[in-house]
Amino acid sequence: MFRILESQAPAKQTATDTINTLSNRLQSATLLEDRRAAIQGLRSFAKIYPASVASGALRPLINCLRNDREDVDTIKVVLESLLMLFSPDESSVGYPGSGWPNWVC
Numbered sequence: 001m002f003r004i005l006e007s008q009a010p011a012k013q014t015a016t017d018t019i020n021t022l023s024n025r026l027q028s029a030t031l032l033e034d035r036r037a038a039i040q041g042l043r044s045f046a047k048i049y050p051a052s053v054a055s056g057a058l059r060p061l062i063n064c065l066r067n068d069r070e071d072v073d074t075i076k077v078v079l080e081s082l083l084m085l086f087s088p089d090e091s092s093v094g095y096p097g098s099g100w101p102n103w104v105c
Contacts, residue, residue: 015045015048015049015052016049016052016056018041018045019042019045019049019052019053019056019057020056022038022041022042022057023038023042023056023057025037025038026038026039026057026060026061026064027060027063032068032071032074035064035068036071036073036074036077039061039074039077039078039081040077042057042061042081043080043081043084046084046085047089050084050085050088053081053084053085058085061078064078065079
């Protein structure tokens with residue numbers, strides 16, 4: 001019985017796939033709330049996977065600064081995300097000394 005349930009379970013999504021999905025949502029969302037939700041998701045990944053978020057969502061985040069400049073709450077979340085990308089902590093995947101890309105350092 002459990003094997004049947006296991007075979008019907010959806011495939012697990014990788015962090016990179018999720019980051020790309022959130023980036024696409026940020027780019028295509030028409031509602032401010034949807035963009036903000038995508039940014040919050042990216043911010044949560046930025047702490048652990050800053051290089052992946054930077055490579056997959058840096059442009060959309062910067063575009064959001066320009067397009068949503070009137071909304072303080074959205075700008076705050078974008079700036080927090082960018083700060084995490086360029087100031088990674090020691091628990092980040094790929095922290096300097098363990099293969100962190102030189103373009104970020």
